[in-house]
Amino acid sequence: MAEKSPLAVFYFAVLGILTAAFGFAYLLVTIGIVNEFTYSLMEIPGDMFGGGWGGIVLLSAGLFYLMGLKDFNEIHQFGKIVMASILIWLLAGCDIFVMITESIPGGDEGWFNTLSGFIETYYPPYTPAVLLLPFSLVVIYYIYNRNTREEKE
Amino acid sequence: MNVLLMGHPNVGKSVFFNRLTGASVTESNYPGTTIDYTKGYMRIGGKSVELIDVPGTFSLNPKDKAEEVAVAMLHESKDVKVICVIDASKIERGLYLALEIIEQGYPVVIALNMWDVAGDKNITININDLSRILGVAVVATTAISGEGIKELVTSLDDARPVEIDNIINNVGGLT
Amino acid sequence: MTLDAATRWDIIDKISKETIAFGKYRHTLTDAIGELTVKPGTGIPIAIAILYGFWSIFGSFAGFFTDGFFVRIFDEYWLVWLQGVFPGQGGWLYAIMVDAGGIQSGQFIPSDNCLEAFGVLTSGIFVAIGVVLPAILIFYFMLALLEDIGYMPRLAVLIDTLLHKIGLHGYAIVPTILSLGCNVPGVTATRILETKKQRFIMMTLLAIFIPCGAQIGIMEDVVPGLMGWIMLYLLIGYFIFGFVLNKIVPGEAPEFLIDVPPYRKPLVSNIFKKVWGRLVGFFKVALPFVLLGCAIVGILYMLEVIDWLAVVLSPIFIGWFGVPAETAGPLIAAFLRKDLAVAQLSTIEMTEYQMITAVVLVSIYFPCVATFAMMLKEGWKELLAALAVLAVVVFLYGGLIHVIGILLGVA
Numbered sequence: 062m063a064e065k066s067p068l069a070v071f072y073f074a075v076l077g078i079l080t081a082a083f084g085f086a087y088l089l090v091t092i093g094i095v096n097e098f099t100y101s102l103m104e105i106p107g108d109m110f111g112g113g114w115g116g117i118v119l120l121s122a123g124l125f126y127l128m129g130l131k132d133f134n135e136i137h138q139f140g141k142i143v144m145a146s147i148l149i150w151l152l153a154g155c156d157i158f159v160m161i162t163e164s165i166p167g168g169d170e171g172w173f174n175t176l177s178g179f180i181e182t183y184y185p186p187y188t189p190a191v192l193l194l195p196f197s198l199v200v201i202y203y204i205y206n207r208n209t210r211e212e213k214e
Numbered sequence: 215m216n217v218l219l220m221g222h223p224n225v226g227k228s229v230f231f232n233r234l235t236g237a238s239v240t241e242s243n244y245p246g247t248t249i250d251y252t253k254g255y256m257r258i259g260g261k262s263v264e265l266i267d268v269p270g271t272f273s274l275n276p277k278d279k280a281e282e283v284a285v286a287m288l289h290e291s292k293d294v295k296v297i298c299v300i301d302a303s304k305i306e307r308g309l310y311l312a313l314e315i316i317e318q319g320y321p322v323v324i325a326l327n328m329w330d331v332a333g334d335k336n337i338t339i340n341i342n343d344l345s346r347i348l349g350v351a352v353v354a355t356t357a358i359s360g361e362g363i364k365e366l367v368t369s370l371d372d373a374r375p376v377e378i379d380n381i382i383n384n385v386g387g388l389t
Numbered sequence: 390m391t392l393d394a395a396t397r398w399d400i401i402d403k404i405s406k407e408t409i410a411f412g413k414y415r416h417t418l419t420d421a422i423g424e425l426t427v428k429p430g431t432g433i434p435i436a437i438a439i440l441y442g443f444w445s446i447f448g449s450f451a452g453f454f455t456d457g458f459f460v461r462i463f464d465e466y467w468l469v470w471l472q473g474v475f476p477g478q479g480g481w482l483y484a485i486m487v488d489a490g491g492i493q494s495g496q497f498i499p500s501d502n503c504l505e506a507f508g509v510l511t512s513g514i515f516v517a518i519g520v521v522l523p524a525i526l527i528f529y530f531m532l533a534l535l536e537d538i539g540y541m542p543r544l545a546v547l548i549d550t551l552l553h554k555i556g557l558h559g560y561a562i563v564p565t566i567l568s569l570g571c572n573v574p575g576v577t578a579t580r581i582l583e584t585k586k587q588r589f590i591m592m593t594l595l596a597i598f599i600p601c602g603a604q605i606g607i608m609e610d611v612v613p614g615l616m617g618w619i620m621l622y623l624l625i626g627y628f629i630f631g632f633v634l635n636k637i638v639p640g641e642a643p644e645f646l647i648d649v650p651p652y653r654k655p656l657v658s659n660i661f662k663k664v665w666g667r668l669v670g671f672f673k674v675a676l677p678f679v680l681l682g683c684a685i686v687g688i689l690y691m692l693e694v695i696d697w698l699a700v701v702l703s704p705i706f707i708g709w710f711g712v713p714a715e716t717a718g719p720l721i722a723a724f725l726r727k728d729l730a731v732a733q734l735s736t737i738e739m740t741e742y743q744m745i746t747a748v749v750l751v752s753i754y755f756p757c758v759a760t761f762a763m764m765l766k767e768g769w770k771e772l773l774a775a776l777a778v779l780a781v782v783v784f785l786y787g788g789l790i791h792v793i794g795i796l797l798g799v800a
Contacts, residue, residue, distance in 0.1 A: 109617055114441050121434035140421030141431070147422075148438050155445035162449040166457030204418065224650055278583040305409060309401045317392060331651060336412025343408045358656065378392065385403035388396060 069203060070133050073126050073142055076196055080149065081123025083189040087116025104186035111188075115152055119190060122148035143204065146197040152190035216264045216291050217256070217370065220284065220315065221299030222308060223270030226327045228252075229357040230299060231267040234367070258367055266291075272307070274314045288315070295321045295373050297366065302332035302339060302354065312348075316381070321373035322350050325366050329354040347384040349376040419652050426543045436547055439540065443531055448609060450527040451520075455610055459519030463503040468511050472499055475510075485687040486510050504611070504732045507690075513683035516607060516728055517676055524606030525671055526664070528570050533663040537655035541566075555631025556590050556642040557582065564591055568599040571671050572760040575599065576767065585771075586640025590631060592764060593775040596756035597782055598627040602671075603679075603728040604752060611735035615745050622749045626786050634778070674759045683729060686722045695721055709784075711791040712747045713739050723751045742799040746790050753783055 083105075089095045090105045091112035106112040122145045129141030164182035167173045174182075219227045235254030252267040271284040288296070296315050300308030305326065316322050326332075326339065345352040351369035355362030382388060392400075425431045468488075477483045479497045487508040488500050500506040503515035535541060545559030552561050560581055568575030572595055579591045600608070600623065608616055635642065689695050699717035706717045715737045723730035730751045734744065756764070764772045 110444070114437070118434070118438040118441050121438065125431070125434075136416050136418060137421045137424065140418060140425055143418065144422055144425050144431070144435065148435070151438055151442045155442055155449075158446055159449045162453035162457070166453065172458070172461070207418075279580045279588075306401050306405055309404065310397055313392070313397050313400065334417065336415075338410045338412065340408040344404065347404055347407065381400060385400055385407070388399055 066133055070130050072199065073133075074130055076193075076199075077123050077126025077130070077145070079123070080126060080145070080193055081120055083193065084116050084118070084120025084123050086189070087112045087119055091116060100186075102185045102187065103189060103192060106188055111156075115190070118148055118152055122146075122152075139203070139207070143200055146200040149190060149193050149197040153188075153194040156188045156191050216266060216294045217258075218266050218268050218288060218291065218294050218296045219299060220268050220288065220296055220311070221270060221327075222272055222301065222304075222311065225270070225299045225301040225308070226357045227267055227270065227299050230297070230325070230327070230355075230363070231265065233357055233360060233363050235265055256367070258371055271311070273311055274318070288318075288320070295323070295370060297325055297370065298322050299325045299327050302326040302329050303335050303337055305332075305337075305339060313378075313381075316348070316350070316376055317378050319375050321375050323366060323369050323373050324348070324350060324352045325355045325357075325362070326352060327355045327357050329361065330356045330359075347381060349380055349384070423543070423652055426540070427546050429547065432543070432547045436544060439535070443535075446531060447524070447527050448613075451524045451606060451609055454523035455520050455606075459515070459523075460502075463511070463515045463519050464501070467515075468500070468503050468506060471508075471510060481691055484508070484691065485684055489687065489690065505736055507683070507687060507729070507733075509680050509683045509687070512729060512732065513680045516603070516732065517672075517679050520606045520610050521603045521679075521728065524609065525570055525602035526668060528602050528605075529664045529667045530660070532566065532570065533660045533667075534655060536663075537653065537660060539650050539652045542650060551628075553642070554635070555594075555628060556635030556638070557587055557631070558642070561587075561591055564595060565599060568595045568601065569605065570602045570667065571674070572596065572599065572601050572756060573674055573763050574667070574670070576760060576763040579767075584641050586638050587642055588767070589638060589640075589771050589774065590634045592767065592771065593634065593778050594627055594631050596760055596764065596775060597630070597753045597779055598623045600752045601727075601757070604731060607728040607731045608748060611732055612744060612748060615741065615748065618745045619748050619752070622745070622790060623752060626749075626753065626782070630778075630782055630786075678757065678759050679728075686729070689722070690718075709791065710746060710750060710787040711794060712743045712750070713737065716743075716747045720747065720750060720754070723754050727751055727754065727757060740799070742794045742797075746787070746794065749790060750783065750787050753779075753786060755779065 086105055090107040091109065106115060125141045125145035125148065129138045129145065132138045160182055164179045165174055219230055221227050231252065231254060234256040254265050255262050256265045266287065268284045268287050269281065271281040274285050276282040276285045298312045298315055300312065312322060312324055332339065341352050341354055351373065353362050353366045353369060355366060426435050471487050475483055475487045485508065487510055488506040489508065503511045506512050541563060545562050548562050549559030552558055563581060564575045564578040567578050575595050576592055579588045582588050582591055608619065695718050698721050699714065703714040703717050706712050706720065707714055716734060719730040719733035722733065731748055734747050764775060
């Protein structure tokens, strides 16, 4: 079990630092130290719920990644990496769900949104949690990898 | 004749109940879901028999209101048979309750439920020996997927009271 | 023949030696994750995340149906249609069933939305179907999901220490969370607690501090921005008064060993069955009361009972609670209809802090009639004691919130 996975450790270290930094940024924007932050692809939420509460969650996810780096292959440590990804999925899932529920009703215009209005809802900017989502999915490969290795043993 | 479903909290009694009666009792993955008892009817060999889903209890010395309900129900019913549901991955404490029920002279069959979980935990149980020692039918079940349910119902028909002395003899006496 | 415990364990020990073999048990990923959710260091952030998800999905889902579709259906079609076809505009039956409207210089002015019409068929149905139904549907769905995965006992373990301070233990989280959907099953679930003392504390706290799905739904709809503060005040009250009750109520609060089941993959059919059962239960119990309450409030308004009470009690409302005199009406009507009272409050001009105070007061008020009946079933002595506690709590806590407002400089 004492294998090393330097690539995985490096990858999740970078992801962890990024995630924690974004979590921190959520909180800064929410408190008002940094003003509203929208930069081409990305928009950091600044309301008490999404930015404050959500920021705590994203920050925890980042810390979980970093906590799990040592002894990456030990199951309890690996569990932290998986949990960190699950937290990102949860946050991003909620953000995407918000987009879906906003894209369908027509508001003042009519019962349902127009097709272009519907599609425009899904244009950027996105929240950092949504942007981190694809990178966090890499953990699935490692879960799969782990399972096949255990079956061989 | 009545059949009582008894066992610790959260071993899957309500799942059994739904399987056996086709009713819909809510099941939850936490102890204490069944606070009041639920009645339903099941068929054994063509006869319709009343089946009661008893709230989970750790022993026959009740510690909370739900357990009181459970014990009172056992004592009030006459001509009952008991399906004792045991979590196979935590078999020892389940056997404690089973022994208590057997001692009081009730005919019992034992369902070793969550057989799959015990398998995951690498616990192997010799069912034949267990059944021989206790003198009652023991069936491995996975109620969620329905494994073993049919065998359980068939064995219910032959359930008879067992003398506790026989069990003591079978394990080679007391220390 | 019966044996003593030691003999039983002796037998079991022998049986176990003969029949059971414990293989080497290697922790699986599910076990590792299970452990992470229970240990406080990692478990608390995870609990915070799960509550975030719960709340976020709840808000978007309920908003999608209520603001996206139901408001339009009810305001632009249902209300307009009823105003057209229901006979006797301005008469008493019309006022109770459809629209109490506003009277200005002898001229009847029809309402233009279902929240302000206050008729049984307009506000009553709109609140029940348009606001409450989506809210409790998504609430029960997510609760069922958490239950079936097996998260609830882990939450119970996490919060155990905290709940011991108020004479309860971890499992008190189950009735508490159930009550956020509807207080009626919450009261039933208090039976998983061991002693009379614990059940009494739990029931009283539920009735007072836990707003039900109907209330939360309508709050989300009419005062979404203030939700955080309102829930915070309710949560603080839950712990303050739980702590006090634990000190003054006689009896024991024993330790309880929690059995944590493994995480399981939930069965979709079971989740839907559960949500459906709870929804049906909610509507059977709650809907008749909602409509009846709506009618009674309408009648009391018409007989000017509420206006009279508002005048009599207004010194308390203005002086002690620090809310405008007009809120007296809805606050009194809240004895019968909590959710609609929140809607009524939202139409009154007042400061944000006054609104928070008023909504918190409505929430901690008298339990709804259905909950009242459930508590009576558990024992009339307990019910009377709970009501006494309630009266004291409303008075003290309402005053306290006012004082906090004064100290913060916002009231």
